[in-house]
Amino acid sequence: xxGKPVKWIEDRSENIGSTGFARDYxxxxxxxxxKDGTVNALRVHTLADHGAFDGAAQPTKFPxxxxxxxxxxxxxxxxxxxxxxxxxxxxxxxxxxxxxFRVTEASYLIERMMDTLAHDLDKDPAELRLQNFIQPxxxxxxSALDWTFDSGNYEGSLRLAMKNVDYEGLxxxxxxxxxxxxxxxxxxxxxxxxxxxxxGKHFDIAGIQMFDSCEIRVHPTGKxxxxxxxxxxxxxxxxxFAQIIGAELGMSPDDxxxxxxxxxxxxxxxxxxxxxxxxxxxAATALAARKVRDKAKKIAAYLLEVGEEDLEWxxxxxxxxxxxxxxxTIQELxxxxxxxxPPYLEPGLEAVNYYDPPNLTLSIRCYxxxxxx
Numbered sequence: 265x266x267g268k269p270v271k272w273i274e275d276r277s278e279n280i281g282s283t284g285f286a287r288d289y290x291x292x293x294x295x296x297x298x299k300d301g302t303v304n305a306l307r308v309h310t311l312a313d314h315g316a317f318d319g320a321a322q323p324t325k326f327p328x329x330x331x332x333x334x335x336x337x338x339x340x341x342x343x344x345x346x347x348x349x350x351x352x353x354x355x356x357x358x359x360x361x362x363x364x365f366r367v368t369e370a371s372y373l374i375e376r377m378m379d380t381l382a383h384d385l386d387k388d389p390a391e392l393r394l395q396n397f398i399q400p401x402x403x404x405x406x407s408a409l410d411w412t413f414d415s416g417n418y419e420g421s422l423r424l425a426m427k428n429v430d431y432e433g434l435x436x437x438x439x440x441x442x443x444x445x446x447x448x449x450x451x452x453x454x455x456x457x458x459x460x461x462x463x464g465k466h467f468d469i470a471g472i473q474m475f476d477s478c479e480i481r482v483h484p485t486g487k488x489x490x491x492x493x494x495x496x497x498x499x500x501x502x503x504x505f506a507q508i509i510g511a512e513l514g515m516s517p518d519d520x521x522x523x524x525x526x527x528x529x530x531x532x533x534x535x536x537x538x539x540x541x542x543x544x545x546x547a548a549t550a551l552a553a554r555k556v557r558d559k560a561k562k563i564a565a566y567l568l569e570v571g572e573e574d575l576e577w578x579x580x581x582x583x584x585x586x587x588x589x590x591x592x593t594i595q596e597l598x599x600x601x602x603x604x605x606p607p608y609l610e611p612g613l614e615a616v617n618y619y620d621p622p623n624l625t626l627s628i629r630c631y632x633x634x635x636x637x
Contacts, residue, residue, distance in 0.1 A: 288312070291310045313357060317356050334409070337398060397419045425630045475619055476494060479614070481614035484599050485598075493535075494525065512554060580594050
């Protein structure tokens, strides 16, 4: 009607209501435990609303976080999970809001179950959790749902949180307030999240395995260019990946340019989502930098007229064992790669790496929240 171009920007409520949604999982669960509170088994039935269609991947991908994480940080011996997915007239479903493919729903489920068990047994919810955590010596831990947990110290995390908030003091304060007719709630939640999707043996998009990649080129000037398959969305990839390369090669991050998400020039990658950029693309970056360093070592051995086994590395420099003054910096080696390269090597100093992680990465967190009413 105006006859002019119009720009419209939706707000968050409009975006969530029409563009995509998550969290609409209706879950029924049963937990079996001994009288002393030791958990034994978990059974979960889920009705999952996927909206009119799935916004980012095929429907079977979205319950992955639920299947993986619904036993939480706890040592269950047996578990069963099933999910029935339905399509409705809502916006497209399966969007990963702040978490990987239904991990939040799984964490809410198991933490509510642990609180309910603590209430039914009249046990302190913190003590019940401490009693049932997977212990550090059990890692790598194979869960009842046949997933591998790589590492974790759940007990240490909760005990540190309890110490920092003076948990015993809070419980005393809670009793005093209840005696006066006041309400004070203390909430505890531990959180185990799968990130770093993903191992090609488990995850793919349209059949393409979910690896990621990095290409690094060190110029004759000693400055470097890195091309990353992942695309930044404001997370600070430019800083993160430059720091990874800088740590591996002993270079200043200021001397490293990072290009990301350019499909004309970057090596192939599967994108930025589900907290995967640093665990997967970051690992590819570190490994590519190590390939660069390996070639630089060959050049250093040639220039210093020693065997590679006679060289030691310190950040930014190779030197001869026992003669630390006799060495070459990474900048000197980069220049030599283009001007005085060993005859048995190709000129240049660059490398590319494609990284397919052997397993998902698991991050852990613990929260204690206090609410007065």
